[in-house]
Amino acid sequence: MADIYQFKNLGDGRGSLVSLESNKNLPFNIKRVYYMYGCTPTKPRGFHAHRELQQIAIAISGSCRILLDDGITKKWLQLNSPEQGVHIGNMVWHEMHDFSDDCILMVLADDFYDEADYIRDYDQFTNSMRGVI
Numbered sequence: 713m714a715d716i717y718q719f720k721n722l723g724d725g726r727g728s729l730v731s732l733e734s735n736k737n738l739p740f741n742i743k744r745v746y747y748m749y750g751c752t753p754t755k756p757r758g759f760h761a762h763r764e765l766q767q768i769a770i771a772i773s774g775s776c777r778i779l780l781d782d783g784i785t786k787k788w789l790q791l792n793s794p795e796q797g798v799h800i801g802n803m804v805w806h807e808m809h810d811f812s813d814d815c816i817l818m819v820l821a822d823d824f825y826d827e828a829d830y831i832r833d834y835d836q837f838t839n840s841m842r843g844v845i
């Protein structure tokens with residue numbers, strides 16, 4: 713549920729550099745990139761799952777915590793490295809908490825934005841995971 717991708721730092725004496733390439737060091741073809749910044753510890757985000765979307769989240773600056781929940785297991789991870797990404801698979805409820813002031817959370821997604829792909833109700837999410845609806 714929570715595959716961590718470790719990206720190679722291609723940097724040198726001038727600083728660090730990480731390169732992300734579709735279907736090379738990422739498990740899918742990137743169609744969309746978005747990022748969150750100016751978030752605060754008191755305002756968690758996310759609180760949804762996606763029916764189909766695959767994503768990789770990377771804290772390219774600062775840190776936050778992410779909860780991944782497949783309806784059975786809950787896993788908390790700390791995102792605090794531009795060299796590390798967490799895979800958020802489809803049908804994984806996720807929440808982002810405890811953003812540092814300098815946090816920039818970049819997300820790579822395998823499809824365009826589509827509100828119909830969201831499940832924003834936790835009971836609906838767990839019911840669909842149990843095959844109830």
Ligand code: TYD
Nearest residue numbers: 744745746748756757758759760824825826
């Ligand atoms: P939302 O996914 O609810 O943010 P979060 O999960 O971080 O709490 O998105 C916030 C708003 O931005 C919502 O109105 C949808 C819009 N949005 C887009 O238009 N395009 C996008 O790629 C994303 C991720 C969100």
